[in-house]
Amino acid sequence: MSEAVLQTVGLHKHFGALRVAHNIHFSLERGARHALIGPNGAGKTTFINLITGVLSPTSGRISLEGEDITDLGQAERSRLGIARTFQINQLFRGLTVLENVSLAIAERMGIAGGMFKPLSAYNHVTDEAIALLEDFDLGSEALRRIDELPYGRQRLVEIVIALGQKPSVLLLDEPAAGIPSSESQHILDAANALSGDITVLVIEHDMEIVFRIADYITVMVSGEIFTQGTPAEVAADERVRAVYLGQAHHV
Amino acid sequence: MAFTGVMAEHPTVTPNSTRGFFRSRQRLKWWEGLPWVLAVSAFFVLPDYMAFGTQVLITIIFALSLDLIVGFAGVVTLGHAAYFGVGAYAAGMVSAHLGWTEPISALLLAGVIAALVGLVSGAVLLRYHGLTLLMLTLATAICLQEFANVNEDVTGGFDGLIGISFKPLLGMFEYDLWGHTYYWYSLVVLLLVFVGVRIVMNSPFGMSLIGIRENTDRMHAIGTPVYKRLVTVYTLSAGLAGVAGALFAESNAYVTLDVLSFARSGTILIILILGGVGRLYGAFVGAVVYMVLEDELAKMSPEFWEFGVGLVLVLTVMFAQGGLIGLFDRLRKYIGGAPT
Numbered sequence: 001m002s003e004a005v006l007q008t009v010g011l012h013k014h015f016g017a018l019r020v021a022h023n024i025h026f027s028l029e030r031g032a033r034h035a036l037i038g039p040n041g042a043g044k045t046t047f048i049n050l051i052t053g054v055l056s057p058t059s060g061r062i063s064l065e066g067e068d069i070t071d072l073g074q075a076e077r078s079r080l081g082i083a084r085t086f087q088i089n090q091l092f093r094g095l096t097v098l099e100n101v102s103l104a105i106a107e108r109m110g111i112a113g114g115m116f117k118p119l120s121a122y123n124h125v126t127d128e129a130i131a132l133l134e135d136f137d138l139g140s141e142a143l144r145r146i147d148e149l150p151y152g153r154q155r156l157v158e159i160v161i162a163l164g165q166k167p168s169v170l171l172l173d174e175p176a177a178g179i180p181s182s183e184s185q186h187i188l189d190a191a192n193a194l195s196g197d198i199t200v201l202v203i204e205h206d207m208e209i210v211f212r213i214a215d216y217i218t219v220m221v222s223g224e225i226f227t228q229g230t231p232a233e234v235a236a237d238e239r240v241r242a243v244y245l246g247q248a249h250h251v
Numbered sequence: 252m253a254f255t256g257v258m259a260e261h262p263t264v265t266p267n268s269t270r271g272f273f274r275s276r277q278r279l280k281w282w283e284g285l286p287w288v289l290a291v292s293a294f295f296v297l298p299d300y301m302a303f304g305t306q307v308l309i310t311i312i313f314a315l316s317l318d319l320i321v322g323f324a325g326v327v328t329l330g331h332a333a334y335f336g337v338g339a340y341a342a343g344m345v346s347a348h349l350g351w352t353e354p355i356s357a358l359l360l361a362g363v364i365a366a367l368v369g370l371v372s373g374a375v376l377l378r379y380h381g382l383t384l385l386m387l388t389l390a391t392a393i394c395l396q397e398f399a400n401v402n403e404d405v406t407g408g409f410d411g412l413i414g415i416s417f418k419p420l421l422g423m424f425e426y427d428l429w430g431h432t433y434y435w436y437s438l439v440v441l442l443l444v445f446v447g448v449r450i451v452m453n454s455p456f457g458m459s460l461i462g463i464r465e466n467t468d469r470m471h472a473i474g475t476p477v478y479k480r481l482v483t484v485y486t487l488s489a490g491l492a493g494v495a496g497a498l499f500a501e502s503n504a505y506v507t508l509d510v511l512s513f514a515r516s517g518t519i520l521i522i523l524i525l526g527g528v529g530r531l532y533g534a535f536v537g538a539v540v541y542m543v544l545e546d547e548l549a550k551m552s553p554e555f556w557e558f559g560v561g562l563v564l565v566l567t568v569m570f571a572q573g574g575l576i577g578l579f580d581r582l583r584k585y586i587g588g589a590p591t
Contacts (some may be wrong), residue, residue, distance in 0.1 A: 052472065075581070078474035092465040100272060103462045106455045112475065113483075118453040119470040127456075130269050142269055155412040165473055 005030045006169050006201045011060035020046045022223045031196050035214035036203045037207050042205045043223040045087060052084050053077045080168060083167030085158045087174045091146050097157055098142040101129040104164030136160055136190055153181040159190055172202040176209055188212060267336025268418040277453045286535050290438055302430030307542050308437035311499045312444050314523050314534035317493035322529030323452060324484050325464030329385055329516050330392030331492055336511030340406060343506040347414040354417040358497045365493020366486050373485035377478060396511035411507035439500060444491055449531060460484055496581040525567050527574025536575045
């Protein structure tokens with residue numbers, strides 16, 4: 001593989017005695033489809049929160065494209081190209097699908113602080129939002145309120161908003177969470193259709209999905225990296241079966 | 252991409268039609284002329300009520316300013332009278348102490364001073380959230396009121412600031428006992444404030460405030476400088492509250508500590524909730540209904556009027572979520588099925 005887009009060095013996060021991230025040395029290769037798996041409470045979402053700046057680490061450094069971003073805020077990191085989705089939908093509930101996506105696009109274009117022209121007059125924002133929505137078969141729902149959409153469709157908008165940020169690194173936190181497996185195909189298709197320019201880190205519980213998306217897997221247990229490898233290597237690892245795959249059957 | 256095959260099953264939505272629809276929502280509607288027609292007719296129909304009418308207009312401006320932060324940005328405050336009061340004292344003090352008696356420039360100056368106070372206090376307050384923020388807004392207004400009380404040599408303290416007088420408006424229109432001049436003056440100021448606020452709230456900036464209200468976490472995640480946006484709108488809102496306060500000082504020619512009171516902060520929030528938050532027109536409906544109700548009930552039963560106001564508020568909150576404007580909306584949908 002080629003060079004790392006995103007790197008963490010010795011990342012620690014402690015809440016008092018509670019160790020949620022411990023000595024994480026992690027590197028995300030350009031263009032990767034990297035999955036982060038592990039049992040509940042392993043610290044996967046915490047890790048994403050550390051990368052995006054929701055949490056600041058107790059110690060350790062994070063770098064994007066070789067630049068240290070550890071001290072930057074969430075919004076600044078986002079503007080540098082890190083986008084994320086959430087395990088539980090974080091949408092703008094009272095707004096239309098189009099407005100949901102337009103907010104992210106306007107912010108990326110740097111016009112979101114503009115006060116004197118109506119948002120609807122920025123045709124390039126609207127056009128880009130519509131084009132993006134149509135890519136995901138959401139064009140006909142553009143003018144509906146987001147909370148009128150079925151949950152599976154909302155889940156898709158959750159991803160489209162992040163894509164409106166034109167990210168170089170996209171962090172998907174359980175993109176198929178909460179939707180029946182019959183519908184998760186849409187999410188899978190969406191993830192597989194993502195441009196190769198985007199580096200993807202995905203947290204996923206459904207092993208079937210992991211094996212269909214990921215070309216590399218990191219297993220986390222108790223806030224630490226347990227092991228890493230290709231899907232075949234991880235699937236063959238008896239210890240991983242013991243800590244994770246074995247448990248998954250009981251869920 | 253992979254989904255074009257499925258597209259055919261849906262009615263086609265072209266970028267142009269979507270654009271058009273998106274735009275039409277921000278276009279002026281016919282009924283938006285209504286408040287102004289009513290305000291102008293009020294002058295001819297009820298000429299004896301113009302002093303009261305002026306206070307209603309001032310309250311609308313004050314409520315509009317509050318709608319920016321409460322309705323759009325979703326930041327609830329119990330101390331908005333702080334900026335109304337600063338505006339009122341600023342206009343009153345430049346007249347009483349400095350002999351600056353030109354009303355329009357005094358109004359602008361008061362607005363700028365209130366905005367500055369809003370900027371400084373907002374920069375501190377908006378670092379907090381939820382109940383902490385609510386309590387701090389309340390505390391800010393109380394501190395300011397106490398500050399005005401203590402410094403009685405400049406503010407007049409408990410007795411109020413006297414000796415306020417202003418030159419004729421534009422050098423032509425005298426202040427009159429019936430409040431006619433100040434009614435028109437306030438109406439023009441309201442119109443200008445409203446047009447400005449409407450433009451700003453439909454802008455990407457206004458949309459991003461709604462985004463913050465709907466989901467602050469996601470706004471952080473999409474790269475919005477949330478704190479900066481909030482301080483900006485808070486400053487703007489404080490400035491407009493200051494303009495309302497200055498109009499109050501100019502039209503009444505006196506200022507008392509009451510302009511900074513908790514009661515005023517609370518009342519303006521009630522007025523906005525009654526009318527409907529986040530809609531701009533809620534400020535109009537809320538102010539008119541509340542003040543007319545207060546006036547009429549106080550005439551009917553001087554010691555019991557608050558019961559009536561309370562009852563209307565309880566009924567509104569219980570049965571008309573979204574305030575009276577929300578009620579009109581549902582009524583209109585019920586009758587005509589017309590989209591907003």
